[in-house]
Amino acid sequence: MDVLLNEEEQMLKNLAREFLEKECPPEMARAMEADDLGYPPALWKKLADLGWLGLALPEAYGGQGLPLAYLGLIFEELGRAIAPVPFHSTMMAALTIAKDGSEQQKKEVLPAVARGDMVLTWALLETDPRLLPETVHAQATPQGNGYVISGTKMFVDNFNAAQKFLVACRTAPVSGDKSPVTPLYERGGLSSPPLQRGVGGISAQGSEAGLSLFLVDTNLPGISHTPLGTMVKDKQSRVTFDRVAVPASSLVGRLHQGWPVIEGMLDRGTILLCAQMLGATRKDAEMGIDYAKNRVAFGRPIGAFQSIQHLCADMIVWVDGVQLLTYEALWRMDQGLPASIEISQAKAFANDKCEAVVRSSQVIHGGIGFMAEFNLNLWFRRVSSWTMRMGTSFEHRARIARALLDQPGRVRLGESMYDLAPSG
Amino acid sequence: MDFGFTPRQEALKQEVRQFIAENVSPEVLAEAAKGWEEGRGPRTRELLKKIADRGWVGISWPKEYGGQGGSRIDQYLVEEEFARVGIGVGGAGSGAPAILAAGTEEQKQYFLPRIIRGEIVFGLGFTEPQAGADLASLQCRAVRDGDEYVVNGQKMFTSSAHFATHLYLMARTDPEAPKHKGISIFLIPMDTPGITVRPLWTIQSNPTAPLGTTYGQARTNEVFLEDVHVPASCILGEENMGWYVGAMGLNLDRVGASRYLLSVSRDEDIINWVKENDFQGFTPAQDPAVRDRLAELWIEAQVCRLMTLRSMSLVEHGGKFTYEGSAEKVFSPEHGVRTTETITQVLGPYAQLMNGSPEAIEDGIFAHNVLGAFQSGINHGSVQVMRDQVARRGLGMPRS
Numbered sequence: 001m002d003v004l005l006n007e008e009e010q011m012l013k014n015l016a017r018e019f020l021e022k023e024c025p026p027e028m029a030r031a032m033e034a035d036d037l038g039y040p041p042a043l044w045k046k047l048a049d050l051g052w053l054g055l056a057l058p059e060a061y062g063g064q065g066l067p068l069a070y071l072g073l074i075f076e077e078l079g080r081a082i083a084p085v086p087f088h089s090t091m092m093a094a095l096t097i098a099k100d101g102s103e104q105q106k107k108e109v110l111p112a113v114a115r116g117d118m119v120l121t122w123a124l125l126e127t128d129p130r131l132l133p134e135t136v137h138a139q140a141t142p143q144g145n146g147y148v149i150s151g152t153k154m155f156v157d158n159f160n161a162a163q164k165f166l167v168a169c170r171t172a173p174v175s176g177d178k179s180p181v182t183p184l185y186e187r188g189g190l191s192s193p194p195l196q197r198g199v200g201g202i203s204a205q206g207s208e209a210g211l212s213l214f215l216v217d218t219n220l221p222g223i224s225h226t227p228l229g230t231m232v233k234d235k236q237s238r239v240t241f242d243r244v245a246v247p248a249s250s251l252v253g254r255l256h257q258g259w260p261v262i263e264g265m266l267d268r269g270t271i272l273l274c275a276q277m278l279g280a281t282r283k284d285a286e287m288g289i290d291y292a293k294n295r296v297a298f299g300r301p302i303g304a305f306q307s308i309q310h311l312c313a314d315m316i317v318w319v320d321g322v323q324l325l326t327y328e329a330l331w332r333m334d335q336g337l338p339a340s341i342e343i344s345q346a347k348a349f350a351n352d353k354c355e356a357v358v359r360s361s362q363v364i365h366g367g368i369g370f371m372a373e374f375n376l377n378l379w380f381r382r383v384s385s386w387t388m389r390m391g392t393s394f395e396h397r398a399r400i401a402r403a404l405l406d407q408p409g410r411v412r413l414g415e416s417m418y419d420l421a422p423s424g
Numbered sequence: 425m426d427f428g429f430t431p432r433q434e435a436l437k438q439e440v441r442q443f444i445a446e447n448v449s450p451e452v453l454a455e456a457a458k459g460w461e462e463g464r465g466p467r468t469r470e471l472l473k474k475i476a477d478r479g480w481v482g483i484s485w486p487k488e489y490g491g492q493g494g495s496r497i498d499q500y501l502v503e504e505e506f507a508r509v510g511i512g513v514g515g516a517g518s519g520a521p522a523i524l525a526a527g528t529e530e531q532k533q534y535f536l537p538r539i540i541r542g543e544i545v546f547g548l549g550f551t552e553p554q555a556g557a558d559l560a561s562l563q564c565r566a567v568r569d570g571d572e573y574v575v576n577g578q579k580m581f582t583s584s585a586h587f588a589t590h591l592y593l594m595a596r597t598d599p600e601a602p603k604h605k606g607i608s609i610f611l612i613p614m615d616t617p618g619i620t621v622r623p624l625w626t627i628q629s630n631p632t633a634p635l636g637t638t639y640g641q642a643r644t645n646e647v648f649l650e651d652v653h654v655p656a657s658c659i660l661g662e663e664n665m666g667w668y669v670g671a672m673g674l675n676l677d678r679v680g681a682s683r684y685l686l687s688v689s690r691d692e693d694i695i696n697w698v699k700e701n702d703f704q705g706f707t708p709a710q711d712p713a714v715r716d717r718l719a720e721l722w723i724e725a726q727v728c729r730l731m732t733l734r735s736m737s738l739v740e741h742g743g744k745f746t747y748e749g750s751a752e753k754v755f756s757p758e759h760g761v762r763t764t765e766t767i768t769q770v771l772g773p774y775a776q777l778m779n780g781s782p783e784a785i786e787d788g789i790f791a792h793n794v795l796g797a798f799q800s801g802i803n804h805g806s807v808q809v810m811r812d813q814v815a816r817r818g819l820g821m822p823r824s
Contacts, residue, residue: 001433001497002426002737003730009425069425289819304822306808309815316814317751324730325723331427345723397719404722405709410696411722413688413729414504 003324005073013073019050020081026375029382032084033233037161039085047085048116056091057098061110068095068268069330072275079279082382084234086119086158088276092269093120093166097215100253100261105215109164121162121218122269123153123239124262131266131391133174133209133259138241140169140212146247147171149214152240155389159225159237162218166265167241172210172256209259213252220244232385267343270390271333274326274346277386281322281354284379285315288361295366302364311360318353325349338418341403344396351387351396358383427733433501440480440505447474448509456510457635461642463587464542468511472542475506475513481540484739485524489536496739500732503681508689510635512682518673519546519592522609526661526669535611547588547614549579549647550670556580557809559594560603560667564649566595566610568656568663573597573610575618575652581803585621585645588614593649598664608666610658618652621645627795634779634787638689638760639796679735679749686800687760688725690793694718694767697786708770718770721763728756747818750810757801764790764797 005013023046032038047053056071057063071091078087094113097105112118128135138151149169156165216223222244225237253261289312292303302308329342358380362369369376387393404411409420429437448471455465464472475481483499485491492498506513520539523531538544555562564577575595585591591612598606612619624644633640661669695718698709708714731752738748767790768775779788801807815821 001429001733002740003734004737004741005425289821293821300824301822303815304824306812309819309821310808310811312819312821313751313754313811313814316747316819317755320731320734320748320751321727321755324734325726327425328427328726328730331425335428345726348720349723349727393720394716397716397723400719400722401715404695404718405699405715408699410699411692413692413725 003327009070009073012070013077016052016074016077017080019046020077020083024081024083026082026378029082029084029378030375038158038235039161043083044085044119045116047087048114053087053090053116054110054114057094057110057114058106061098061106062114063098063110067330067334068271069327069334072272072326072330075272075275076279079276079281080283082280082283082378086121086161086235088269088272089121089157089162090119091272092265093122093164095268096122096166096213096261096265097252099264100213101215102249102252104249105252109215118164119158119162120164120166121156121158122166122168122265123156123159124168124266125154126152127154129154130395133211133262136168136170136211138167138169140171140214140246143245146245146250147214149216149241149244149246152238154238155228156225156237156239158235159218159239160227160235164215164217166252167214167216168211168258168262169214170210171212171258174210210256211258211262212255213258213261214246214250215252216244216246216250220246230385232381234385263340266390267340268333270347271326271329271339271343273386273390274322274343274350275330277350277354277383278319278322278326280379280383280386281350281357282319284358284361284376284383285312285319287376287379288312288315288364291361292364308364311364315357315360318357322346322350322353341400341417344391344399347391348393348396348400351393354383355387429497429501433498436498437501437505440502443475443478444505444509447471448511453510453635457633457640459587460583460640461632464545469542471511472513475511476540476542481513481542482520482536485520485536485540489524489532490540491536496736500681500736504685507682507685518548518670519590519611520673522592522660522669522673523611525672526609526665528657530657531611531660544590545584545588546590546592546611547582547585547645547647549582549585549591549593551580551582552578553580557806560607562594562596562607564593564595565599566597566608568597569653571656572653573656573658575610575612575649575654577649579647579649581624581644582621582647583641583644585614585647586623586643590614591619591647594666594670597666601664604667606664607670608663609660609669610654611660612652612654612658616652616654618650620648620650622648628792631779631788633792633796634789636786637789637792637796638686639764639793639799640789641796641799679732679752681732683753683800684728684732684756687728687756688763690760690763690767690790690797691718691721691725693786693789694763694770695722698770714770717766721759721766724755724759724762728752728759731755747814750805750813750818753805753810754807754814758807760800761797764793768794 024043051064052074054063055066055074056068059065090113094110097109109118126135126137138149140147140149222242225239228236228238230236292308292312293301295302325346329339329346332339332342362380365376368374403417407420452467452471455467479492480502482491483494483502484496487493503513520536523535535544550559552562552564566573566575577595591614593610593612594607595610596606597608622645624646626641626644628640629642632642735749735752738745771785771790774785775790777784777788778791
């Protein structure tokens with residue numbers, strides 16, 4: 001038990017910070033908001049040269065095979081620097097291919113990602129924005145030696161920059177009775193088999209969801225996209241599939257068994273986003289605290305007023321909380337332990353507290369923080385938008401409530417929540 | 425980062441649980457629950473001695489003073505298991521850490537082994553009627569007179585005074601110096617002539633709290649010191665350095681298993697209660713608003729746990745807290761209050777029923793907690809003072 005970073009972890013973090021402070025000033029994030037591609041290819045190439053893009057990918061495919069926690073530390077620093085790179089969407093897809101892809105898919109994608117020659121993304125959400133299997137209506141129909149995909153996907157990150165993406169499609173109707181499908185987040189984390197026993201007979205295969213995941217080229221005929229106008233001016237798209245033919249080899253994992261694969265992807269994506277939010281929020285808090293030390297009002301720095309000091313104290317306490325929850329989830333994932341509850345803990349807390357912290361920092365800055373040309377808003381808008389993605393607080397708390405309340409056995413802090421002991 | 429315990433530590437946990445199952449009877453617990461009113465009874469003393477004989481008290485203290493020279497994490501694990509059944513072990517309190525840090529060799533040899541054996545219990549003589557949060561403005565005087573000090577003054581909220589063997593006293597030794605620099609700490613036997621203890625009864629004294637209440641202190645005390653003559657060797661650390669000696673002990677006292685469990689036990693209790701109970705078909709555990717709120721509190725409780733483990737990790741590294749102990753002392757007590765108050769809204773009018781009342785839930789512990797929970801945000805440095813410390817020490821914010 002040692003929740004602090006060890007020497008190697010701290011060194012990696014320091015190196016990442018030094019590099020990004022030099023190579024990725026906030027002006028870069030600002031410039032990319034007006035850029036069509038949305039990221040600087042030269043910086044992307046440098047990240048590849050540093051080994052970051054292959055950091056957590058298998059050594060056999062050009063990666064370094066390092067723990068996910070190390071990648072989390074990189075995300076923390078990328079968040080701190082609000083680096084405008086398509087790192088998150090690329091890693092979500094690449095890590096999923098590394099875990100669940102075919103040999104051919106791994107060979108085709110992973111070395112190219114590690115070299116910085118391929119940007120990836122993923123497409124799951126449709127009209128209903130919840131991260132649930134029943135919200136997926138896009139259809140993949142068998143045809144000839146492959147499938148034909150039709151449907152519309154929302155909030156596809158970096159679609160304009162990506163060469164390939166993972167697309168979740170319905171290949172079979174939702175099985176089971178006619179009653180409405182219980183949100184799977186509420187069922188308590190399908191990615192963690194022990195819990196499934198605890199919450200009452202959820203199929204370990206997830207085949208009842210009837211979903212399949214495909215690795216698709218973004219430039220195939222029949223795919224079109226419309227950019228969405230976000231508060232961050234980042235690149236998200238609505239993507240439409242009009243009878244898009246894909247080969248059978250594009251299937252990732254097994255047919256109709258896509259949901260556990262997708263859940264793994266979402267879990268990794270969620271915790272890496274937490275790490276990114278953590279880094280950005282801590283930096284934002286530091287800017288607020290520095291401003292309070294220097295801004296003079298009523299004849300003294302406003303940071304000498306207790307009302308401001310206590311606001312700042314809470315900001316740091318909350319950011320520390322996000323950090324501890326995030327690190328614990330990452331550590332568990334690297335140990336091969338179930339972590340869906342810890343991931344949800346981190347994201348729900350981060351959603352609420354990171355938003356509160358960046359809002360407090362805006363309050364401390366007063367009117368100047370509201371000005372477009374003042375840099376603080378670059379962090380504020382990003383953190384705020386990240387709280388809205390990869391699961392809302394309500395979704396994540398519903399998953400925790402399910403684990404807490406809907407399986408027999410008594411809860412105890414510090415003990416596993418995935419397989420509660422019988423009552424008594 | 426490493427969020428797991430070693431197999432040896434897991435085995436230690438099991439060993440302690442086994443010991444508790446075999447040795448902590450309902451009779452002992454009932455007696456221990458009355459400890460605040462009546463002091464330690466014979467069963468409690470016997471149990472504490474058995475625990476000490478197993479080597480489970482002061483695990484991280486040096487061997488030459490009766491400790492095990494072991495890890496602070498081990499000590500935490502043992503303390504948590506006992507704190508969960510309402511038994512405080514581990515020489516908890518400010519005294520021992522301060523003696524370890526600032527005591528003379530003679531003081532360490534005398535006090536520490538006796539603290540481990542449960543023979544010495546300190547009463548904390550810090551607060552005064554006019555010096556609470558602003559402790560450094562205390563007025564109790566200790567005047568050097570040859571080989572002695574003569575102490576005069578009044579102390580408040582010395583909760584253990586009626587069963588303590590010694591007073592861990594802060595007194596002013598230099599009234600001319602700036603207020604933080606004229607204070608010393610003394611370790612004074614309670615039976616020294618001139619010391620009078622008077623009870624102060626809290627809002628939890630009628631009825632007194634039942635077993636299992638997290639916040640259930642029925643009694644505290646005021647202590648009067650009139651011409652109390654003590655040998656000069658009673659001083660802990662250098663004369664006029666008492667503020668800093670005391671702060672060391674307090675910092676360590678603010679973190680650890682008992683403080684953590686004080687803040688989070690209610691989370692487990694209400695969740696386990698709603699899982700097993702309903703009101704004639706109304707099941708709070710199925711109410712979406714209740715579910716969302718309990719999940720939110722559970723996440724906060726995890727943060728409390730992790731902040732405690734962070735403090736333990738820092739101690740284990742031999743490091744000092746800059747603000748981390750204070751951060752924990754802000755977040756955890758306020759969390760405990762949020763949970764306590766949420767419970768009142770989950771149980772509604774049932775939450776007002778005290779022990780002894782017909783229809784009381786869990787013998788009224790939730791009602792008792794409402795009366796006492798906020799107390800944890802006040803004692804040992806209020807959450808407001810803790811926020812000052814986070815801001816000033818941790819973030820370097822200006823005083824003026």
